[in-house]
Amino acid sequence: MRFKRLLITAALCLTGMFLIVRGAQFLSDARSSGEIAPTSAVQAGSLSGEESASSAVPMEEDVSGRFDAALWPETVKQGGFIRLVVVGEGAETVEVENPLGQEVRWGWHRGVRTALLPVSWTAETGDYVFTIRGGNRVQQLPITVADGEFPVQELTIDTSLTQSTLNSDSANAEYMERAQPVKSEFTGNGLWKGIFLRPVDGGWRSTEFGSIRYVNGSFAERHGGEDLAVAAGTPVYASNSGRVLFAEYLTLTGNTVCISHGLGLKTWYYHMNELWVQPGQDVNKGDVIGLVGSTGFSTGAHLHFGATVGTLWVDPELLLSGTVLPE
Numbered sequence: 001m002r003f004k005r006l007l008i009t010a011a012l013c014l015t016g017m018f019l020i021v022r023g024a025q026f027l028s029d030a031r032s033s034g035e036i037a038p039t040s041a042v043q044a045g046s047l048s049g050e051e052s053a054s055s056a057v058p059m060e061e062d063v064s065g066r067f068d069a070a071l072w073p074e075t076v077k078q079g080g081f082i083r084l085v086v087v088g089e090g091a092e093t094v095e096v097e098n099p100l101g102q103e104v105r106w107g108w109h110r111g112v113r114t115a116l117l118p119v120s121w122t123a124e125t126g127d128y129v130f131t132i133r134g135g136n137r138v139q140q141l142p143i144t145v146a147d148g149e150f151p152v153q154e155l156t157i158d159t160s161l162t163q164s165t166l167n168s169d170s171a172n173a174e175y176m177e178r179a180q181p182v183k184s185e186f187t188g189n190g191l192w193k194g195i196f197l198r199p200v201d202g203g204w205r206s207t208e209f210g211s212i213r214y215v216n217g218s219f220a221e222r223h224g225g226e227d228l229a230v231a232a233g234t235p236v237y238a239s240n241s242g243r244v245l246f247a248e249y250l251t252l253t254g255n256t257v258c259i260s261h262g263l264g265l266k267t268w269y270y271h272m273n274e275l276w277v278q279p280g281q282d283v284n285k286g287d288v289i290g291l292v293g294s295t296g297f298s299t300g301a302h303l304h305f306g307a308t309v310g311t312l313w314v315d316p317e318l319l320l321s322g323t324v325l326p327e
């Protein structure tokens with residue numbers, strides 16, 4: 001049984017990779033030769049309409065069942081995310097049933113129709129099946145959600161700091177009002193280039209993603225990113241190319257930057273001493289966006305580095321390792 005599953009997995013991976021290569025080639029060939037409009041099925045339809053007098057292609061041909069989908073990785077930890085791709089003539093009209101309950105928002109990355117799907121850190125572990133439908137074709141893609149193995153962290157912190165930040169209603173309201181809405185932004189093209197960069201040189205990881213955090217004996221929060229302890233004044237790099245959506249001081253998170261990398265993927269940088277970028281600015285991977293500090297809810301110099309897909313925090317280590325987005 002296990003062997004059979006492995007064989008099927010291997011076959012799906014190979015098929016997926018082949019289809020991506022073939023799909024990207026098909027799409028770029030078709031676009032450069034002007035055979036189809038860039039994205040719009042309506043435009044493509046009007047083109048075939050104009051050509052119908054001299055062409056043998058039937059106008060009413062239903063291509064919605066002509067697609068192939070694949071996803072990575074097939075085993076994902078709680079707090080991870082998935083890349084779903086679909087190629088073929090019916091790629092733009094497929095419907096997806098996401099068993100993890102998150103909205104599926106499609107865009108393009110390197111010429112391939114792509115959606116990024118977060119897996120909540122509270123998702124039940126176990127096996128799930130994605131169902132992709134188009135025309136009379138139904139494709140099912142299995143995934144397994146594994147335990148995130150989140151550590152518990154107990155901190156003792158001066159209550160004057162917690163009262164003015166973590167436990168302050170106004171500080172939390174400010175974050176929800178200013179920063180939270182940014183997570184919903186969606187750009188339909190992937191803007192990242194290659195594997196994501198660690199945003200600071202040197203230092204060490206002082207708190208892991210998803211840690212279950214107790215402060216002064218009470219449960220305080222789940223830690224939405226990873227903390228990189230490093231000297232104040234260390235340059236903070238844009239982990240990848242994209243557009244700055246947010247760059248301002250917040251009581252809870254100090255000097256805060258959010259960069260959109262497209263397809264609903266964003267990286268977040270907290271507690272900086274200085275901000276070197278402004279909202280709306282395009283940045284390249286490796287550009288300095290600010291300097292490490294200890295502003296907001298922080299007891300010492302460090303960079304809090306986070307990532308969101310849609311409205312959920314995901315493990316930024318997945319970006320740095322290239323596990324889900326190898327290119």
Ligand SMILES: [Zn+2]
Nearest residue numbers: 225226227304
């Ligand atoms: Zn942190």
